[in-house]
Amino acid sequence: MLDLDATIVELEPCPRPRTASAPLREIAFRANAWTPSEIERLVTLFRQDVSLDEIAEVIGRGRAGVADKVATLGLRRNSTRPWTDLEDDELRRRYGAEATATLALDFGRSCSAIYARAGCLELTEGNPPEWTEWEDAQLRAGYARSVPLLQLAALIGRPLSGLSGRAGLLGITHASHPPDWGQAEMARALDLATEGYRYSQIIAMMAAEGFPARTLSGFGQIIRKLGYGRGWGRAWTPDEDALLRHAYEAAASLTPLRARLGRTACSLRWRAEYLGLRGTHANRNGWRMGPDWTEAQEALLRERYGKMPNDALAAQLGRTKAAMFSRANLLGLVHGYIRPFSADETRALDLAFRHGIAIADLAAALDRKACSVSKYATNHGIRFGRRPLRTPTPTLGDILALDAPTERGGGACLIDHVIEQSPERPHADDQHDARDARRERRTRRIGRRRPLRHEARRQERRLNRRP
Incomplete structure:
Protein backbone atom coordinates (compact mmCIF):
# COMPACT_ATOMS: atom_id res chain seq x y z
CA MET A 1 0.00 0.00 0.00
CA LEU A 2 1.46 3.35 -1.10
CA ASP A 3 0.46 6.44 0.90
CA LEU A 4 0.65 9.63 -1.13
CA ASP A 5 2.63 12.56 0.17
CA ALA A 6 0.73 15.80 0.62
CA THR A 7 2.76 17.51 -2.12
CA ILE A 8 2.10 14.88 -4.82
CA VAL A 9 -0.30 16.07 -7.52
CA GLU A 10 0.66 13.65 -10.30
CA LEU A 11 1.62 9.98 -10.35
CA GLU A 12 2.43 9.61 -14.03
CA PRO A 13 3.34 12.45 -16.45
CA CYS A 14 0.86 12.64 -19.28
CA PRO A 15 1.57 13.12 -22.09
CA ARG A 16 5.01 11.60 -21.68
CA PRO A 17 7.96 13.77 -22.73
CA ARG A 18 9.21 12.74 -26.14
CA THR A 19 12.81 11.77 -26.73
CA ALA A 20 14.34 12.77 -30.04
CA SER A 21 15.25 9.74 -32.11
CA ALA A 22 17.12 11.82 -34.69
CA PRO A 23 18.52 15.32 -34.92
CA LEU A 24 15.72 17.84 -35.32
CA ARG A 25 15.65 19.95 -38.41
CA GLU A 26 15.98 23.66 -38.10
CA ILE A 27 12.65 25.44 -37.91
CA ALA A 28 11.81 28.93 -39.02
CA PHE A 29 12.52 31.66 -36.50
CA ARG A 30 9.54 33.08 -34.60
CA ALA A 31 9.82 36.28 -32.67
CA ASN A 32 7.43 35.06 -29.93
CA ALA A 33 8.93 31.57 -29.59
CA TRP A 34 9.81 30.39 -26.09
CA THR A 35 13.52 30.04 -25.49
CA PRO A 36 14.98 27.29 -23.28
CA SER A 37 15.99 29.86 -20.67
CA GLU A 38 12.44 31.24 -20.52
CA ILE A 39 10.99 27.77 -20.13
CA GLU A 40 13.46 26.97 -17.36
CA ARG A 41 12.63 30.25 -15.64
CA LEU A 42 8.90 29.52 -15.99
CA VAL A 43 9.22 26.06 -14.44
CA THR A 44 11.28 27.41 -11.53
CA LEU A 45 8.85 30.21 -10.72
CA PHE A 46 5.84 27.93 -11.14
CA ARG A 47 7.19 25.39 -8.67
CA GLN A 48 7.88 28.22 -6.23
CA ASP A 49 4.11 28.93 -6.25
CA VAL A 50 4.47 32.30 -7.90
CA SER A 51 1.24 33.60 -9.43
CA LEU A 52 0.82 33.56 -13.20
CA ASP A 53 0.55 37.35 -13.30
CA GLU A 54 3.90 37.72 -11.55
CA ILE A 55 5.49 35.08 -13.80
CA ALA A 56 4.23 36.92 -16.87
CA GLU A 57 5.66 40.18 -15.54
CA VAL A 58 9.07 38.62 -14.78
CA ILE A 59 9.39 36.83 -18.13
CA GLY A 60 7.88 39.70 -20.09
CA ARG A 61 4.97 37.84 -21.65
CA GLY A 62 1.21 38.00 -21.44
CA ARG A 63 -0.71 36.07 -18.81
CA ALA A 64 -2.62 34.05 -21.42
CA GLY A 65 0.64 32.97 -23.04
CA VAL A 66 2.10 31.91 -19.68
CA ALA A 67 -1.05 29.93 -18.79
CA ASP A 68 -1.01 28.23 -22.19
CA LYS A 69 2.65 27.27 -21.80
CA VAL A 70 2.01 25.87 -18.30
CA ALA A 71 -0.78 23.70 -19.70
CA THR A 72 1.38 22.61 -22.64
CA LEU A 73 4.19 21.55 -20.31
CA GLY A 74 1.70 19.72 -18.07
CA LEU A 75 2.87 21.49 -14.91
CA ARG A 76 0.85 20.93 -11.72
CA ARG A 77 1.27 22.12 -8.16
CA ASN A 78 -0.44 22.43 -4.78
CA SER A 79 -0.87 26.17 -4.79
CA THR A 80 -1.73 28.04 -1.58
CA ARG A 81 -2.16 31.42 -3.26
CA PRO A 82 -5.43 33.31 -2.75
CA TRP A 83 -7.86 33.21 -5.64
CA THR A 84 -8.20 36.29 -7.82
CA ASP A 85 -11.43 37.67 -9.27
CA LEU A 86 -10.31 36.64 -12.74
CA GLU A 87 -9.80 33.04 -11.62
CA ASP A 88 -13.19 33.00 -9.90
CA ASP A 89 -14.93 34.22 -13.06
CA GLU A 90 -13.19 31.62 -15.19
CA LEU A 91 -14.02 28.88 -12.67
CA ARG A 92 -17.70 29.87 -12.75
CA ARG A 93 -17.68 29.68 -16.53
CA ARG A 94 -15.96 26.31 -16.88
CA TYR A 95 -16.88 24.38 -13.72
CA GLY A 96 -19.10 21.40 -14.43
CA ALA A 97 -18.46 21.51 -18.18
CA GLU A 98 -14.84 20.33 -18.07
CA ALA A 99 -13.06 17.70 -16.04
CA THR A 100 -11.74 18.84 -12.69
CA ALA A 101 -8.29 17.57 -13.62
CA THR A 102 -8.29 19.84 -16.69
CA LEU A 103 -9.29 22.84 -14.59
CA ALA A 104 -6.59 22.02 -12.05
CA LEU A 105 -4.02 21.94 -14.84
CA ASP A 106 -5.10 25.28 -16.27
CA PHE A 107 -5.32 26.99 -12.89
CA GLY A 108 -2.09 25.49 -11.62
CA ARG A 109 -3.78 24.04 -8.54
CA SER A 110 -4.79 20.67 -7.13
CA CYS A 111 -8.16 19.03 -7.75
CA SER A 112 -9.11 19.38 -4.09
CA ALA A 113 -8.40 23.13 -4.32
CA ILE A 114 -10.73 23.37 -7.33
CA TYR A 115 -13.48 21.55 -5.40
CA ALA A 116 -12.96 23.72 -2.34
CA ARG A 117 -13.18 26.97 -4.30
CA ALA A 118 -16.23 25.74 -6.22
CA GLY A 119 -17.90 24.98 -2.90
CA CYS A 120 -17.16 28.47 -1.61
CA LEU A 121 -18.66 29.93 -4.79
CA GLU A 122 -21.67 27.57 -4.44
CA LEU A 123 -21.13 26.08 -7.88
CA THR A 124 -22.85 22.84 -8.84
CA GLU A 125 -21.95 20.15 -11.35
CA GLY A 126 -24.11 18.74 -14.10
CA ASN A 127 -23.36 15.46 -15.81
CA PRO A 128 -19.78 14.31 -15.22
CA PRO A 129 -17.47 15.23 -18.12
CA GLU A 130 -15.56 12.68 -20.15
CA TRP A 131 -12.39 11.21 -18.71
CA THR A 132 -9.19 12.78 -19.98
CA GLU A 133 -5.99 11.04 -20.97
CA TRP A 134 -4.24 12.41 -17.90
CA GLU A 135 -6.93 11.03 -15.58
CA ASP A 136 -6.67 7.59 -17.16
CA ALA A 137 -2.89 7.67 -16.75
CA GLN A 138 -3.17 8.57 -13.05
CA LEU A 139 -5.80 5.88 -12.55
CA ARG A 140 -3.61 3.18 -14.10
CA ALA A 141 -0.57 4.30 -12.13
CA GLY A 142 -2.51 4.49 -8.86
CA TYR A 143 -4.01 1.02 -9.32
CA ALA A 144 -0.62 -0.44 -10.22
CA ARG A 145 1.10 1.17 -7.21
CA SER A 146 -1.67 0.18 -4.77
CA VAL A 147 -2.58 3.77 -3.90
CA PRO A 148 -5.64 3.91 -1.57
CA LEU A 149 -8.74 4.71 -3.58
CA LEU A 150 -9.76 7.59 -1.33
CA GLN A 151 -6.43 9.30 -1.94
CA LEU A 152 -6.55 8.53 -5.64
CA ALA A 153 -10.05 10.01 -5.91
CA ALA A 154 -8.86 13.23 -4.26
CA LEU A 155 -5.83 13.35 -6.58
CA ILE A 156 -7.83 12.89 -9.79
CA GLY A 157 -10.92 14.78 -8.69
CA ARG A 158 -13.48 12.03 -9.21
CA PRO A 159 -15.82 10.20 -6.77
CA LEU A 160 -15.08 6.66 -5.65
CA SER A 161 -17.88 5.25 -7.78
CA GLY A 162 -16.42 7.01 -10.82
CA LEU A 163 -13.01 5.47 -10.18
CA SER A 164 -14.39 1.96 -9.87
CA GLY A 165 -16.54 2.33 -12.96
CA ARG A 166 -13.69 3.69 -15.06
CA ALA A 167 -11.34 0.96 -13.85
CA GLY A 168 -13.87 -1.63 -14.94
CA LEU A 169 -14.06 -0.09 -18.43
CA LEU A 170 -10.27 -0.02 -18.69
CA GLY A 171 -10.03 -3.60 -17.44
CA ILE A 172 -7.55 -2.83 -14.64
CA THR A 173 -7.52 -4.24 -11.11
CA HIS A 174 -6.20 -2.62 -7.97
CA ALA A 175 -3.00 -4.16 -6.62
CA SER A 176 -4.66 -4.56 -3.21
CA HIS A 177 -7.83 -5.98 -4.72
CA PRO A 178 -8.93 -9.04 -2.71
CA PRO A 179 -8.90 -12.18 -4.86
CA ASP A 180 -12.50 -13.20 -4.14
CA TRP A 181 -14.06 -9.73 -4.46
CA GLY A 182 -15.59 -8.65 -7.75
CA GLN A 183 -15.34 -5.16 -9.19
CA ALA A 184 -19.07 -4.55 -8.67
CA GLU A 185 -18.90 -5.72 -5.05
CA MET A 186 -15.96 -3.46 -4.28
CA ALA A 187 -17.63 -0.45 -5.91
CA ARG A 188 -20.88 -1.05 -4.05
CA ALA A 189 -19.10 -1.41 -0.70
CA LEU A 190 -17.22 1.85 -1.20
CA ASP A 191 -20.41 3.67 -2.23
CA LEU A 192 -22.28 2.54 0.88
CA ALA A 193 -19.31 3.34 3.11
CA THR A 194 -19.10 6.83 1.61
CA GLU A 195 -22.81 7.36 2.35
CA GLY A 196 -22.09 6.81 6.05
CA TYR A 197 -23.56 3.35 6.71
CA ARG A 198 -22.02 1.16 9.40
CA TYR A 199 -20.06 -1.88 8.33
CA SER A 200 -22.67 -4.26 9.78
CA GLN A 201 -25.42 -2.46 7.84
CA ILE A 202 -23.38 -2.57 4.63
CA ILE A 203 -22.83 -6.32 5.01
CA ALA A 204 -26.56 -6.93 5.50
CA GLY A 210 -27.10 -10.90 -3.78
CA PHE A 211 -23.45 -10.33 -2.90
CA PRO A 212 -21.59 -12.91 -0.77
CA ALA A 213 -22.09 -12.60 2.99
CA ARG A 214 -18.91 -11.27 4.63
CA THR A 215 -17.80 -11.29 8.24
CA LEU A 216 -17.51 -7.98 10.05
CA SER A 217 -13.79 -8.33 10.75
CA GLY A 218 -13.00 -9.43 7.21
CA PHE A 219 -15.08 -6.68 5.63
CA GLY A 220 -13.48 -3.95 7.73
CA GLN A 221 -10.00 -5.19 6.93
CA ILE A 222 -10.67 -5.32 3.19
CA ILE A 223 -12.34 -1.92 2.92
CA ARG A 224 -9.54 -0.29 4.91
CA LYS A 225 -7.06 -1.99 2.61
CA LEU A 226 -8.87 -0.44 -0.35
CA GLY A 227 -8.19 2.96 1.16
CA TYR A 228 -11.47 3.96 2.77
CA GLY A 229 -11.21 5.81 6.06
CA ARG A 230 -7.43 6.23 5.96
CA GLY A 231 -6.24 9.62 7.09
CA TRP A 232 -2.78 10.10 5.65
CA GLY A 233 -1.93 13.40 7.32
CA ARG A 234 -2.47 15.65 4.31
CA ALA A 235 -2.03 19.27 5.32
CA TRP A 236 -5.05 21.56 5.17
CA THR A 237 -4.90 24.25 2.50
CA PRO A 238 -6.32 27.78 2.85
CA ASP A 239 -9.01 26.90 0.28
CA GLU A 240 -10.17 23.94 2.34
CA ASP A 241 -10.24 26.08 5.48
CA ALA A 242 -12.28 28.69 3.62
CA LEU A 243 -14.77 26.05 2.45
CA LEU A 244 -15.13 24.70 5.99
CA ARG A 245 -15.74 28.21 7.35
CA HIS A 246 -18.27 28.84 4.59
CA ALA A 247 -20.16 25.65 5.50
CA TYR A 248 -20.38 26.74 9.15
CA GLU A 249 -21.47 30.27 8.25
CA ALA A 250 -24.11 29.08 5.76
CA ALA A 251 -25.40 26.34 8.13
CA ALA A 252 -24.76 23.79 5.36
CA SER A 253 -24.31 20.08 5.83
CA LEU A 254 -20.73 18.94 6.39
CA THR A 255 -21.30 15.51 4.85
CA PRO A 256 -20.48 16.53 1.23
CA LEU A 257 -17.11 17.86 2.40
CA ARG A 258 -15.97 14.36 3.30
CA ALA A 259 -16.13 13.21 -0.32
CA ARG A 260 -15.09 16.52 -1.87
CA LEU A 261 -12.01 17.05 0.26
CA GLY A 262 -11.19 13.39 0.85
CA ARG A 263 -11.35 13.90 4.61
CA THR A 264 -12.83 11.84 7.40
CA ALA A 265 -15.45 13.09 9.82
CA CYS A 266 -12.86 13.12 12.61
CA SER A 267 -10.54 15.22 10.46
CA LEU A 268 -13.29 17.76 9.78
CA ARG A 269 -14.20 17.99 13.46
CA TRP A 270 -10.57 18.39 14.46
CA ARG A 271 -10.03 21.16 11.91
CA ALA A 272 -13.23 22.93 12.96
CA GLU A 273 -12.05 22.91 16.56
CA TYR A 274 -8.61 24.16 15.49
CA LEU A 275 -10.22 27.06 13.60
CA GLY A 276 -12.50 27.87 16.53
CA LEU A 277 -15.67 26.86 14.67
CA ARG A 278 -16.97 24.27 17.13
CA GLY A 279 -20.33 25.34 18.50
CA THR A 280 -20.93 28.03 15.84
CA HIS A 281 -22.92 25.84 13.41
CA ALA A 282 -26.63 26.65 13.24
CA ASN A 283 -27.45 22.96 13.68
CA ARG A 284 -26.26 20.97 16.64
CA ASN A 285 -25.44 18.17 14.24
CA GLY A 286 -23.78 19.74 11.23
CA TRP A 287 -23.85 16.44 9.34
CA ARG A 288 -27.61 16.56 8.85
CA MET A 289 -29.30 18.69 6.19
CA GLY A 290 -32.54 19.38 8.08
CA PRO A 291 -32.93 21.54 11.20
CA ASP A 292 -32.26 20.00 14.58
CA TRP A 293 -35.10 18.92 16.83
CA THR A 294 -35.68 21.24 19.76
CA GLU A 295 -36.71 20.11 23.22
CA ALA A 296 -40.14 21.71 22.74
CA GLN A 297 -40.71 19.77 19.51
CA GLU A 298 -39.69 16.50 21.11
CA ALA A 299 -42.02 17.17 24.04
CA LEU A 300 -44.89 17.89 21.63
CA LEU A 301 -44.10 14.71 19.71
CA ARG A 302 -44.11 12.62 22.91
CA GLU A 303 -47.40 14.16 24.00
CA ARG A 304 -49.41 13.86 20.77
CA TYR A 305 -47.81 11.04 18.80
CA GLY A 306 -50.40 8.33 18.29
CA LYS A 307 -53.23 10.55 19.58
CA MET A 308 -53.94 12.57 16.44
CA PRO A 309 -53.58 12.13 12.66
CA ASN A 310 -50.02 12.10 11.37
CA ASP A 311 -50.62 14.85 8.80
CA ALA A 312 -51.89 17.26 11.43
CA LEU A 313 -49.06 16.50 13.84
CA ALA A 314 -46.42 16.86 11.11
CA ALA A 315 -47.93 20.24 10.16
CA GLN A 316 -47.75 21.41 13.77
CA LEU A 317 -44.11 20.35 13.99
CA GLY A 318 -43.27 21.93 10.63
CA ARG A 319 -41.65 18.72 9.37
CA THR A 320 -42.33 15.92 6.95
CA LYS A 321 -44.00 12.72 8.08
CA ALA A 322 -40.83 10.79 7.28
CA ALA A 323 -38.80 13.02 9.60
CA MET A 324 -41.47 12.70 12.29
CA PHE A 325 -41.52 8.89 12.03
CA SER A 326 -37.71 8.73 12.19
CA ARG A 327 -37.58 10.89 15.30
CA ALA A 328 -40.38 8.94 16.97
CA ASN A 329 -38.50 5.72 16.27
CA LEU A 330 -35.35 7.13 17.88
CA LEU A 331 -37.36 8.19 20.92
CA GLY A 332 -38.96 4.74 21.17
CA LEU A 333 -42.52 5.97 20.63
CA VAL A 334 -45.30 3.65 19.46
CA HIS A 335 -48.12 5.02 17.32
CA GLY A 336 -51.15 2.77 17.71
CA TYR A 337 -53.61 5.47 16.54
CA ILE A 338 -56.61 4.34 14.47
CA ARG A 339 -59.64 6.60 14.23
CA PRO A 340 -62.69 4.50 15.15
CA PHE A 341 -65.42 4.00 12.57
CA SER A 342 -68.63 5.85 13.34
CA ALA A 343 -72.13 4.46 12.81
CA ASP A 344 -72.53 6.44 9.57
CA GLU A 345 -69.18 5.20 8.28
CA THR A 346 -70.09 1.59 9.06
CA ARG A 347 -73.43 2.01 7.28
CA ALA A 348 -71.68 3.66 4.33
CA LEU A 349 -69.34 0.67 4.11
CA ASP A 350 -72.32 -1.68 3.89
CA LEU A 351 -74.08 0.47 1.28
CA ALA A 352 -70.94 0.85 -0.83
CA PHE A 353 -70.50 -2.91 -0.89
CA ARG A 354 -74.12 -3.50 -1.93
CA HIS A 355 -74.19 -0.82 -4.65
CA GLY A 356 -70.88 -1.63 -6.35
CA ILE A 357 -68.86 1.37 -5.15
CA ALA A 358 -65.08 0.92 -5.36
CA ILE A 359 -62.99 0.86 -2.20
CA ALA A 360 -60.98 3.89 -3.42
CA ASP A 361 -64.15 5.99 -3.82
CA LEU A 362 -65.36 4.89 -0.40
CA ALA A 363 -62.00 5.79 1.18
CA ALA A 364 -62.12 9.25 -0.40
CA ALA A 365 -65.66 9.77 0.91
CA LEU A 366 -64.64 8.70 4.43
CA ASP A 367 -61.38 10.72 4.30
CA ARG A 368 -59.38 7.60 5.10
CA LYS A 369 -56.69 5.57 3.42
CA ALA A 370 -57.89 2.86 1.07
CA CYS A 371 -55.74 0.24 2.81
CA SER A 372 -57.32 1.07 6.19
CA VAL A 373 -60.86 0.81 4.82
CA SER A 374 -60.03 -2.44 3.01
CA LYS A 375 -58.53 -3.95 6.14
CA TYR A 376 -61.55 -2.95 8.23
CA ALA A 377 -63.93 -4.44 5.66
CA THR A 378 -61.94 -7.68 5.40
CA ASN A 379 -61.93 -8.10 9.17
CA HIS A 380 -65.73 -7.95 9.07
CA GLY A 381 -66.11 -10.45 6.23
CA ILE A 382 -66.64 -8.00 3.35
CA ARG A 383 -64.45 -8.23 0.24
CA PHE A 384 -64.90 -5.57 -2.40
CA GLY A 385 -62.67 -6.91 -5.17
CA ARG A 386 -62.01 -4.90 -8.33
CA ARG A 387 -64.64 -2.28 -9.13
CA PRO A 388 -64.62 0.67 -11.54
CA LEU A 389 -64.18 4.17 -10.15
CA ARG A 390 -67.06 6.60 -10.39
CA THR A 391 -67.01 10.11 -11.82
CA PRO A 392 -67.54 12.31 -9.93
CA THR A 393 -66.33 10.69 -6.73
CA PRO A 394 -69.30 10.16 -4.38
CA THR A 395 -69.35 11.84 -1.00
CA LEU A 396 -70.39 10.35 2.31
CA GLY A 397 -73.81 11.96 1.95
CA ASP A 398 -74.26 10.46 -1.52
CA ILE A 399 -73.48 6.98 -0.22
CA LEU A 400 -75.80 7.30 2.78
CA ALA A 401 -78.57 8.46 0.43
CA LEU A 402 -78.45 5.01 -1.19
CA ASP A 403 -79.91 3.47 1.96
CA ALA A 404 -82.68 1.04 0.99
CA PRO A 405 -84.23 -2.15 2.44
CA THR A 406 -82.04 -5.18 1.90
CA GLU A 407 -82.79 -8.84 1.62
CA ARG A 408 -82.57 -9.13 5.37
CA GLY A 409 -85.19 -6.43 5.70
CA GLY A 410 -85.29 -2.99 7.24
CA GLY A 411 -81.96 -1.92 5.80
CA ALA A 412 -80.08 -4.26 8.09
CA CYS A 413 -76.32 -3.91 8.01
CA LEU A 414 -74.06 -6.76 7.05
CA ILE A 415 -71.71 -5.97 9.91
CA ASP A 416 -73.65 -7.46 12.78
CA HIS A 417 -71.79 -8.70 15.77
CA VAL A 418 -73.57 -11.74 17.18
CA ILE A 419 -72.35 -12.56 20.64
CA GLU A 420 -73.01 -16.15 21.55
CA GLN A 421 -73.42 -16.68 25.26
CA SER A 422 -71.48 -19.62 26.54
CA PRO A 423 -73.32 -22.08 28.82
CA GLU A 424 -72.99 -21.50 32.53
CA ARG A 425 -70.21 -23.38 34.21
CA PRO A 426 -71.47 -25.94 36.76
CA HIS A 427 -70.88 -25.31 40.43
CA ALA A 428 -68.04 -27.09 42.23
CA ASP A 429 -70.40 -29.16 44.41
CA ASP A 430 -72.29 -30.30 41.34
CA GLN A 431 -69.00 -31.39 39.79
CA HIS A 432 -68.14 -33.50 42.85
CA ASP A 433 -71.59 -35.14 42.86
CA ALA A 434 -71.27 -36.02 39.20
CA ARG A 435 -67.84 -37.53 39.80
CA ASP A 436 -69.14 -39.66 42.71
CA ALA A 437 -72.04 -40.85 40.58
CA ARG A 438 -69.69 -41.94 37.80
CA ARG A 439 -67.50 -43.77 40.30
CA GLU A 440 -70.53 -45.58 41.79
CA ARG A 441 -71.76 -46.66 38.39
CA ARG A 442 -68.31 -48.00 37.54
CA THR A 443 -68.19 -49.97 40.81
CA ARG A 444 -71.56 -51.54 40.16
CA ARG A 445 -70.56 -52.49 36.65
CA ILE A 446 -67.42 -54.25 37.86
CA GLY A 447 -69.40 -56.01 40.65
CA ARG A 448 -71.83 -57.44 38.15
CA ARG A 449 -68.99 -58.85 36.04
CA ARG A 450 -66.92 -60.39 38.89
CA PRO A 451 -69.16 -60.49 41.98
CA LEU A 452 -67.10 -62.87 44.18
CA ARG A 453 -63.73 -61.27 43.52
CA HIS A 454 -65.19 -57.84 43.89
CA GLU A 455 -66.86 -58.66 47.21
CA ALA A 456 -63.63 -60.18 48.59
CA ARG A 457 -61.68 -57.03 47.74
CA ARG A 458 -64.29 -54.87 49.39
CA GLN A 459 -64.04 -56.88 52.61
CA GLU A 460 -60.23 -56.67 52.51
CA ARG A 461 -60.30 -52.90 52.10
CA ARG A 462 -62.69 -52.55 55.02
CA LEU A 463 -60.42 -54.62 57.29
CA ASN A 464 -57.39 -52.54 56.31
CA ARG A 465 -59.20 -49.31 57.21
CA ARG A 466 -59.77 -50.42 60.82
CA PRO A 467 -57.15 -49.23 63.33
Missing part, protein backbone atom coordinates in the same frame (compact mmCIF):
# COMPACT_ATOMS: atom_id res chain seq x y z
CA MET A 205 -27.56 -4.65 2.61
CA MET A 206 -25.09 -6.23 0.20
CA ALA A 207 -26.12 -9.73 1.23
CA ALA A 208 -29.74 -8.78 0.49
CA GLU A 209 -28.64 -7.53 -2.94
